[in-house]
Each structure stands twice: as C-alpha cells, then as structure tokens.
Amino acid sequence: MKATAKAHPIQGLVKYHGMRDEELRLPYHDSISVCTAPSHTRTTAAFDPSLEEDVYEIDGEAVEGRGAERIRAVVDHVRELAGVDHRVRFVSENSFRTNIGFGSSSSGFAAAAMALVEAAGLDMTRPEISTVARRGSSSAARAVTGAFSHLRTGLNDEDCRSERIETGLEDDLRVVAGMVPSYKETEAAHEEAAESHMFESRMAHIHGQIAEMRDALRAGDFERTFELAEHDSLSLAATTMTGPAGWVYWQPQTIEIFNAVRELRTEEDVPVYFSVDTGASVYVNTTADHVDRVEEVVADCGVETRRWEVGGPARVLDEDAALF
Known part of the structure; x- marks a missing residue:
C-alpha cells in the first residue's frame, strides 16, 4: 500500500x-x-x-x-x-x-x-x-x-x-518567474477575506470574469486571457490590502517587474503580462517567440528567474521514483 x-x-x-x-x-x-x-x-x-x-x-x-x-x-x-x-x-x-x-x-x-x-x-x-x-x-x-x-x-x-x-494556448505559453523572496501567509488572508469592504465588489464581478476567461481560453486568445489575469491580480491585491490585517505582499522589486512588463508591452509591442498570487514573486506570461527578451528584462530587475511551460495533470509515478 x-x-x-x-x-x-x-x-x-x-x-x-x-x-x-x-x-x-x-x-x-x-x-x-x-x-x-x-x-x-x-x-x-x-x-x-x-x-x-x-x-x-x-x-x-x-x-x-x-x-x-x-x-x-x-x-x-x-x-x-x-x-x-x-x-x-x-x-x-x-x-x-x-x-x-x-x-x-x-x-x-x-x-x-x-x-x-x-x-x-x-x-x-x-x-x-x-x-x-x-x-x-x-x-x-x-x-x-x-x-x-x-x-x-x-x-x-x-x-x-x-x-x-x-x-x-498550452503549447505556446511561456512563464518567466521573477523570484522575489518574501515569506507570505496565504491562509490568514483567506480567513479574513470577507471582512474587506472590497470583497463584495470582487464578488460582484468575478462570475463575469470567469466567463470571459473561459471564452478567451477556448478561443486561444493570448492577449485577452493574460490581460484578464493581470487585472485579476490587481483586484485580488485590492481585497487583501483592505482587509483587517492590511496585507501588503508586494516588494519594491515586484513593482519594478510590473513597470518593466508594461514598458515591454507599450514600447516594444511584446505580448507580455504580469500576474501575482498572494505573494511578492511575479509570473510574467509571454509566448515562445518572445521569452528570451522577456527573461532578460525581468532578470535586469535584480531577481532570480525561472522559465516555465504549461504543466500537465498530477500523475502516479513508477515504483523506482519512490522517496522511501
């Protein structure tokens, strides 16, 4: 067993x-x-x-x-x-x-x-x-x-x-991870979520955003998908920051990556968008054709980077992969 x-x-x-x-x-x-x-x-x-x-x-x-x-x-x-x-x-x-x-x-x-x-x-x-x-x-x-x-x-x-x-979008998506080391406590933020005055506003629009995201994904629309993800990151932060504990996860390098991404998008016409969960580190979403340039710019913000692709479902491994 x-x-x-x-x-x-x-x-x-x-x-x-x-x-x-x-x-x-x-x-x-x-x-x-x-x-x-x-x-x-x-x-x-x-x-x-x-x-x-x-x-x-x-x-x-x-x-x-x-x-x-x-x-x-x-x-x-x-x-x-x-x-x-x-x-x-x-x-x-x-x-x-x-x-x-x-x-x-x-x-x-x-x-x-x-x-x-x-x-x-x-x-x-x-x-x-x-x-x-x-x-x-x-x-x-x-x-x-x-x-x-x-x-x-x-x-x-x-x-x-x-x-x-x-x-x-599964084959073309590339994620440059900008690693901003700052310990975060997600569970505590979830516990007080409903106490933020912004929570009802988030609940009012989230169902429409889910529908839009599903539609964008099924259409394979990169720009619409990750523009929605970028805006959702800001919406989530507004909710966590206005809760009783006033959670502020972002660090100066987090903001620097945000700004660098927006400059790439507006000045070099690169399809690139940022996303964050409840933490300071940043996911930077782009395509295979542009990932080298995007990783270069993220690294210039003084952070360690990782390059990721889309991962599949959880799976059972062979017996020889056991940890004991």
Missing part, C-alpha cells in the same frame, strides 16, 4: 479568495489557473500497519502544527473513503522554492492526494481526486486536473471539483 505521485504548482489566472467552509475548503467563488512545469512536487505515501502514528516529512523536515493538520485532513478523508485505519508515512519533496508565491501548496496537496488515493487502492477520476486534494488547499484541486483548469464553487464534492479547459 505505497505509491508515489508528481504534480505541478498553479498560477492563478482568476484567483479564489476566501472560503465559505474552512474545513472542506469550499471557496466563495470559482477560480481558473494554469499549471507551471517543470516545477513540481513529488510525494510518496504508504499505509503502514506497523506505525503507531502518522509520519509527515517535507523537504527533509518533519511537519508539525498547522501544516500537519492540513495533511491529516487529506489523509483522514482517504482513510474514510477506503475504509482503512492504518497509519501513514508521507514524504514529499519540492523542486522549487516554497512560500514565496509560486503555489507550493497546490502541487503539494495534489501530489499528496494522488499518491494517497493510489496507495489506498481507490479507483477515482481526476475530478474526483481533485475533491480530495481540495481538503488541503483549494488550489490543489486544479493542480490535480492540470494545465488550464477550472474549480467550480459549491457546497459538496459533486459540485466543488476541478475540470480541465481545453485551449490552444
């Missing part, structure tokens, strides 16, 4: 903010994202009757406190679905730096759900597995189905699950 899985993190395009149910992690509204590769999380999970308690390890360190609680929520749900009560050994590794705004919780819980479901011997589709991953992180649901995916809101697992959106 052991399995290993791999999943790619997501870039939010129309981002969810806040949860109507924190235990089941049911978001207030729909969300759409794209997975970024080759960045990934690899996780091995085993149900072991010889263990007296669960063992969780991420990047070589034991997981305790709130992190362990979130993993346990996924583990317990799989135990319930499979009708087993064995303890679990869980080991996970990330190929990219975490907690700087690049979706490590999405790939982490997607890989966890995929590995746990396989180890438990459950026969589930990816949309069904997305409801398992969602219990750890709502964004992880979209990392399960991969590429461009849409998580629908709802009050149960039948409604609140992820589905993949087919689009012609």
Whole structure:
C-alpha cells in the first residue's frame, strides 16, 4: 500500500479568495489557473500497519502544527473513503522554492492526494481526486486536473471539483518567474477575506470574469486571457490590502517587474503580462517567440528567474521514483 505521485504548482489566472467552509475548503467563488512545469512536487505515501502514528516529512523536515493538520485532513478523508485505519508515512519533496508565491501548496496537496488515493487502492477520476486534494488547499484541486483548469464553487464534492479547459494556448505559453523572496501567509488572508469592504465588489464581478476567461481560453486568445489575469491580480491585491490585517505582499522589486512588463508591452509591442498570487514573486506570461527578451528584462530587475511551460495533470509515478 505505497505509491508515489508528481504534480505541478498553479498560477492563478482568476484567483479564489476566501472560503465559505474552512474545513472542506469550499471557496466563495470559482477560480481558473494554469499549471507551471517543470516545477513540481513529488510525494510518496504508504499505509503502514506497523506505525503507531502518522509520519509527515517535507523537504527533509518533519511537519508539525498547522501544516500537519492540513495533511491529516487529506489523509483522514482517504482513510474514510477506503475504509482503512492504518497509519501513514508521507514524504514529499519540492523542486522549487516554497512560500514565496509560486503555489507550493497546490502541487503539494495534489501530489499528496494522488499518491494517497493510489496507495489506498481507490479507483477515482481526476475530478474526483481533485475533491480530495481540495481538503488541503483549494488550489490543489486544479493542480490535480492540470494545465488550464477550472474549480467550480459549491457546497459538496459533486459540485466543488476541478475540470480541465481545453485551449490552444498550452503549447505556446511561456512563464518567466521573477523570484522575489518574501515569506507570505496565504491562509490568514483567506480567513479574513470577507471582512474587506472590497470583497463584495470582487464578488460582484468575478462570475463575469470567469466567463470571459473561459471564452478567451477556448478561443486561444493570448492577449485577452493574460490581460484578464493581470487585472485579476490587481483586484485580488485590492481585497487583501483592505482587509483587517492590511496585507501588503508586494516588494519594491515586484513593482519594478510590473513597470518593466508594461514598458515591454507599450514600447516594444511584446505580448507580455504580469500576474501575482498572494505573494511578492511575479509570473510574467509571454509566448515562445518572445521569452528570451522577456527573461532578460525581468532578470535586469535584480531577481532570480525561472522559465516555465504549461504543466500537465498530477500523475502516479513508477515504483523506482519512490522517496522511501
């Protein structure tokens, strides 16, 4: 009863903010994202009757406190679905730096759900597995189905699950990641989302934005898709910054990258748009023809860069890929 899985993190395009149910992690509204590769999380999970308690390890360190609680929520749900009560050994590794705004919780819980479901011997589709991953992180649901995916809101697992959106943008999209190291705390921002006076304004337009994003993706319209993503990033920031804690994630280099992207777009006619989640690091979205120039400009802002493409769905790996 052991399995290993791999999943790619997501870039939010129309981002969810806040949860109507924190235990089941049911978001207030729909969300759409794209997975970024080759960045990934690899996780091995085993149900072991010889263990007296669960063992969780991420990047070589034991997981305790709130992190362990979130993993346990996924583990317990799989135990319930499979009708087993064995303890679990869980080991996970990330190929990219975490907690700087690049979706490590999405790939982490997607890989966890995929590995746990396989180890438990459950026969589930990816949309069904997305409801398992969602219990750890709502964004992880979209990392399960991969590429461009849409998580629908709802009050149960039948409604609140992820589905993949087919689009012609998968092959041409390139993402230059501008890594601005600044620790961020996403969960706390979600908890106070509805207390911002901007939250109702966001809720009023988000459904139309979801419809526009789906339409742009199905049409393969790069400019419209990533212009919408850029505006959504600003809308999200307005909401987080006006909550009780006044979360301001951006750093000076974040703004510098924003300005550099806009200059490339207006002065050199490069198809390029910025996007940020709840963090200081920046996704810079462009096409394969322009990625060299875009990465050069982002690097000139004094940040470390990574070049990513569209990542596929979470998947089970061969036995020789196991972490233990």
